[in-house]
Amino acid sequence: MSTKVVEIKTLKVGKYIVLGGEACKIISYTTSSPGKHGAAKARIEAVGVFDNQKRSLVKPVDNKVDIPIIDKRLGQVISIQGDNVQIMDMENYDTIDLPMPEDLKDEITEGREVEYIVAMGNMKIMRTRGS
Incomplete structure (x- = not known):
């Protein structure tokens, strides 16, 4: 940990x-x-x-x-499949599948940048960036 x-x-x-x-x-x-x-x-x-x-x-x-130790990272939404969002990390270009946060369902679209956190082996989308 x-x-x-x-x-x-x-x-x-x-x-x-x-x-x-x-x-x-x-x-x-x-x-x-x-x-x-x-x-x-x-x-x-x-x-x-x-x-x-x-x-x-x-x-x-x-x-x-x-x-x-919380690592805040930036990613771009590649695709949305139901309740999962596929994100590409903007630093190392890894792709990650994360669950769609309920409060951000309307804001997350393909091509949009999102901020996500990594802590203790877990990941979560926190907010969207840009317009």
Whole structure:
């Protein structure tokens, strides 16, 4: 797996974290002040990038967690077959079959450029580029 280890106190809303073996985007981050007998705690709510499941984590802010290394790439749509999109990577010209995202069905057409991410062995189309 391609991950890095960081302290919880360095995380922010909008960044990524690995929870339950899945890459997740942080949607909420709160901390409580240290008490008489303990350290400050962080409460993190995150949504899975690939499965859209909500996950949470409560740990001391000094603990370390994994964050995924996310590779953002650019590709061009070659063809659309039902719910699958065939994309050619613009850097190395590899062809990849990815599922069609529900929210981008109207925007993805053949010949259009799309941005997709690669993280922890999974790939997903994130947005379209251009007009």
